[in-house]
Amino acid sequence: xxxxxxxxxxxxxxxxxxxxxxxxxxxxxxxxxxxxxxxxxxxxxxxxxxxxxxxxxxxxxxxxxxxxxxxxxxxxxxxxxxxxxxxxxxxxxxxxxxxxxxxxxxxxxxxxxxxxxxxxxxxxxxxxxxxxxxxxxxxxxxxxxxxxxxxxxxxxxxxxxxxxxxxxxxxxxxxxxxxx
Amino acid sequence: xxxxxxxxxxxxxxxxxxxxxxxxxxxxxxxxxxxxxxxxxxxxxxxxxxxxxxxxxxxxxxxxxxxxxxxxxxxxxxxxxxxxxxxxxxxxxxxxxxxxxxxxxxxxxxxxxxxxxxxxxxxxxxxxxxxxxxxxxxxxxxxxxxxxxxxxxxxxxxxxxxxxxxxxxxxxxxxxxxxxxxxxxxxxxxxxxxxxxxxxxxxxxxxxxxxxxxxxxxxxxxxxxxxxxxxxxxxxxxxxxxxxxxxxxxxxxxxxxxxxxxxxxxxxxxxxxxxxxxxxxxxxxxxxxxxxxxxxxxxxxxxxxxxxxxxxxxxxxxxxxxxxxxxxxxxxxxxxxxxxxxxxxxxxxxxxxxxxxxxxxxxxxxxxxxxxxxxxxxxxxxxxxxxxxxxxxxxxxxxxxxxxxxxxx
Numbered sequence: 001x002x003x004x005x006x007x008x009x010x011x012x013x014x015x016x017x018x019x020x021x022x023x024x025x026x027x028x029x030x031x032x033x034x035x036x037x038x039x040x041x042x043x044x045x046x047x048x049x050x051x052x053x054x055x056x057x058x059x060x061x062x063x064x065x066x067x068x069x070x071x072x073x074x075x076x077x078x079x080x081x082x083x084x085x086x087x088x089x090x091x092x093x094x095x096x097x098x099x100x101x102x103x104x105x106x107x108x109x110x111x112x113x114x115x116x117x118x119x120x121x122x123x124x125x126x127x128x129x130x131x132x133x134x135x136x137x138x139x140x141x142x143x144x145x146x147x148x149x150x151x152x153x154x155x156x157x158x159x160x161x162x163x164x165x166x167x168x169x170x171x172x173x174x175x176x177x178x179x180x
Numbered sequence: 181x182x183x184x185x186x187x188x189x190x191x192x193x194x195x196x197x198x199x200x201x202x203x204x205x206x207x208x209x210x211x212x213x214x215x216x217x218x219x220x221x222x223x224x225x226x227x228x229x230x231x232x233x234x235x236x237x238x239x240x241x242x243x244x245x246x247x248x249x250x251x252x253x254x255x256x257x258x259x260x261x262x263x264x265x266x267x268x269x270x271x272x273x274x275x276x277x278x279x280x281x282x283x284x285x286x287x288x289x290x291x292x293x294x295x296x297x298x299x300x301x302x303x304x305x306x307x308x309x310x311x312x313x314x315x316x317x318x319x320x321x322x323x324x325x326x327x328x329x330x331x332x333x334x335x336x337x338x339x340x341x342x343x344x345x346x347x348x349x350x351x352x353x354x355x356x357x358x359x360x361x362x363x364x365x366x367x368x369x370x371x372x373x374x375x376x377x378x379x380x381x382x383x384x385x386x387x388x389x390x391x392x393x394x395x396x397x398x399x400x401x402x403x404x405x406x407x408x409x410x411x412x413x414x415x416x417x418x419x420x421x422x423x424x425x426x427x428x429x430x431x432x433x434x435x436x437x438x439x440x441x442x443x444x445x446x447x448x449x450x451x452x453x454x455x456x457x458x459x460x461x462x463x464x465x466x467x468x469x470x471x472x473x474x475x476x477x478x479x480x481x482x483x484x485x486x487x488x489x490x491x492x493x494x495x496x497x498x499x500x501x502x503x504x505x506x507x508x509x510x511x512x513x514x515x516x517x518x519x520x521x522x523x524x525x526x527x528x529x530x531x532x533x534x535x536x537x538x539x540x541x542x543x544x545x546x547x548x549x550x551x552x553x554x555x556x557x558x559x560x561x562x563x564x565x566x567x568x569x570x571x572x573x574x575x576x577x578x579x580x581x582x583x584x585x586x587x588x589x
Contacts, residue, residue: 006336007281010295011274014302014329018270018309021325025313029262052314134316142258171314 025135028170032163033109035087035095039153039160039174051146052138053174055160059085059097059111064118064126067100083130084167086110094159100128104167112167135170136162152176189226190286197227265312269305273298295333296341302329303349323353327391331398338402340409343395347412350395354388354420358427378428388420407457414461433482433508439469440512447523447531459528463520467534470516471541479505513538529574536567 038058062085083102087095087109095109104110113130139160141149152158161172192200204218213221257265276298280291303326309315310322327349334342382389395416399409422439429435446462472478479485485504517538523531543563547556 003281003284007277010333010336011277013332014273014298014305015270017325017329018266018273018302018305021306022266022309022313022315025315026262029313052311135314137316139314140311 024168025170028165028168029163029172032165032168032170034172035109035162035164035169036089036093037160037162038094039158051143052140053146053149054138055136055171057132057136057160059087059095059130060132061127061129062097062100064128066097067128081115083113083115083128084110085113085130087164109164110167111164111169132169135168139171139174141174149174149176190224192225192227194227197225200225262312266309269301269308273301273305276301292337292339292341295337295339296345299330299333299342299345302326318356320353320356323349323356324387327353331394334398334402340402340406343398343402343409344412346398347395347409347416350391351416351419353391354416355423357385357388358423378424381424381428392417392420410454411457411461414457418461418465431482431484433473433479433484436469436473436478437484439465440473440515443467443469444519447519447526447528450528456528459523459526460530463523463528463530463534466516466519467531467537470512470519471534471537473512474509474516474538474541476505476509479508484508513542524574527578529571529578532567532571532574536564539563539567 039055081102083100084104085097086099086101086105088098089095098108099105104112111132113132116129116131118126118128149158157177158174159177160174162169163172201222204213204221207213208215208218253268260268276294280294280298283294284291306322306325307319310317327346330342330346330349333339334346392413395413399406399413403409421442425435425438429438443462443465447459447466448462450456450459450462485508517535520531520535520538524535540560540563543560547559551559
């Protein structure tokens, strides 16, 4: 085999992996609509990728009353199936779940997720716990700054800015907002 | 014959050039080469003119510049835009490979090192890009893609260094894979169904097994005589089985017995070109697991001594029932001792230190507390020296045997 071909061939797979793996995330960040979400992070460390904050979002637990159709009705949602969560902003511009549907709605900001489980608590609405995938679990931060974010989160002063496109959501940045 | 002037001169150290000239002269005197050929070969090389001090200073300066650049990048990494960060990773990777290509003939060792650097940059790039886009997921997924990217380089260049990197990544991958995904513990598999269930987990999630098979295939393709690659592959297989059995058995004795039995089998069945290596691994496995099983306290928490009583001869049962842990540990010590002597006789000298350890383990255990220290250390030293002489005697016997086989008809 010619020398040039050998060297070019060994680059094909690595370049494909490095370029294609983040392609979806890059498209969402480039073309997606910006949404603001409430979070409650805590601060662990990934030995391979660095410091990150593990995130939990208010949109992960949704009242079952927002499901359309309701459980028990014809064509209602099964556990572990895909689900679409339509979001709408409140007065502060923070997005909250508006409706849960089995099919992708034709308009509005929506994210695709997977029903992880149903939760029933006494004196409270039944809720659905939704998994939005790996891209909404953690946010990588500069070393030794995670604690600062955690502190701010405990005071309720942290919001995540994400981008949504085609049912996919990618975290863009985290902001510490002024004291409430 | 092609014109040597058409080739660019290969740099060579003055000392190496002097050796080359000396050998060329000898070949010419032996009528192996003509004067023209000697001159042509010598003309291919350019002995370095730079002194060592200047070379060292240049190298140190280059290293510091590189370190400075890396420090700047690391300190400001999160401030760079995503596009810049991804572009930097891709650029460094491509430059490494292209540089390796450029200097393939003039500096072959450096070329190989740059190829290896490229593989490292690629692997690091996978994790960095995940960080850039805040992607989660288990690290074994990234390791899997890293291995996939290294395979072409290992195959096309038949490069042992790439294979070693692949093996190192595979080792971490295998360890991480089953720790992330393992299902249930199973009671010790004394029954056939237990063994089948143990093997079934490799069928249900065969990814690590496939990785191991690919590693063996690559080793065979690159250099089937290469012992370091062979031994590393054996180590990876043993790690895979070891981790799985550690997760499978919730009884430490069963886990250790699962090391003793395959170790013994490996030592007994080792043959051919790799008899020494395979036998060594088998003996090491038997020795490590077996020595731990000579400790009665290890058997204390296990169900095995109690269960084994049902298989006992009635005459042995009296002693066994009174001291099941001691009986088991003594039984294991006898087995390990006899096995090690047998392996020594078979020419697997790795068995000697394990036999010595077995003797010393009991010597320390029995005599340390009551014997005067001076006598204890003296006797201990005599035992060790005796074992050393025994080992030397074995080596000499092996050398004589090899000499007789090769030289005498």
